[in-house]
């Protein structure tokens with residue numbers, strides 16, 4: 001057990017956040033997080049049908065059985081027509097979801113309504129600049145992710161070691177840092193930087209409770225820290241994803257026709273990627289994966305991954321204590 005302002009905010013045993021995962025952060029996954037003593041966020045964007053979203057939120061609450069959980073609402077520019085953000089927040093408020101993780105855009109327009117409904121909001125940003133803005137509009141906590149992260153690292157591409165330290169120094173509200181975090185040593189490093197916890201995505205992709213095909217997970221287990229790559233810079237929407245045939249194709253199109261969304265759309269809309277998660281053909285589709293994939297070493301229950309991180313964190317703290325004792329020994 002580690003107590004920080006984030007464990008206090010969420011009521012969890014450990015200061016670890018299982019961030020939203022498009023397609024993959026289902027109620028089963030979020031409940032596994034809740035029962036492992038951390039908080040998870042199911043991804044609203046995975047469920048465009050609003051009635052289904054409401055049902056899934058209810059199912060998530062049942063599975064969590066009184067333990068904390070939340071919903072992730074990504075407000076990145078939409079690739080498809082239609083703006084349902086306010087309707088999504090209305091359902092979240094109606095269903096009295098305790099926590100929301102926002103990302104992709106400032107939550108300023110929605111924060112008042114959410115907080116009036118008693119919902120605590122953590123906003124995730126890829127730079128300290130945006131995190132400070134979120135703090136100024138009244139969010140309860142922020143998460144700041146560095147260049148190593150799976151998904152959207154922003155445009156500045158500052159590594160987590162610099163960005164995490166800067167975030168902890170500049171922000172006054174509780175802060176989680178993320179991007180490349182995949183073990184307990186790194187959790188302790190984040191706390192040493194002054195953060196209140198960490199946000200994790202990639203490391204949990206091989207959990208039993210993630211529904212992706214076993215062949216996809218096996219490929220992640222074999223992958224190293226060099227097996228991710230960047231694309232979509234020409235759309236100002238940089239993504240770090242698994243290096244595969246589709247990403248090579250996306251990079252080729254971007255080099256020849258920068259910003260040509262019509263040419264890119266068939267590859268990046270998510271349809272091919274979702275199918276590939278079902279079939280296990282990892283070479284197809286754009287799959288958000290970060291450099292910490294190197295720490296994903298076996299398919300096992302999420303609780304076991306968390307338990308290992310916990311044990312590693314205890315060992316790291318003991319190791320540091322020994323160092324301190326040695327330096328002060330007479």
Ligand SMILES: Cc1cc2nc3c(=O)[nH]c(=O)nc-3n(C[C@H](O)[C@H](O)[C@H](O)COP(=O)(O)O)c2cc1C
Nearest residue numbers: 019020021022103149150151179180201202288290
């Ligand atoms: C497969 C995958 C899907 C993701 N989908 C979302 C999403 O829908 N919304 C969001 O805010 N973040 C999303 N993220 C980002 C994670 O919530 C988290 O911030 C990030 O993975 C942390 O960095 P890490 O991958 O190095 O652990 C996704 C990440 C991954 C790996």
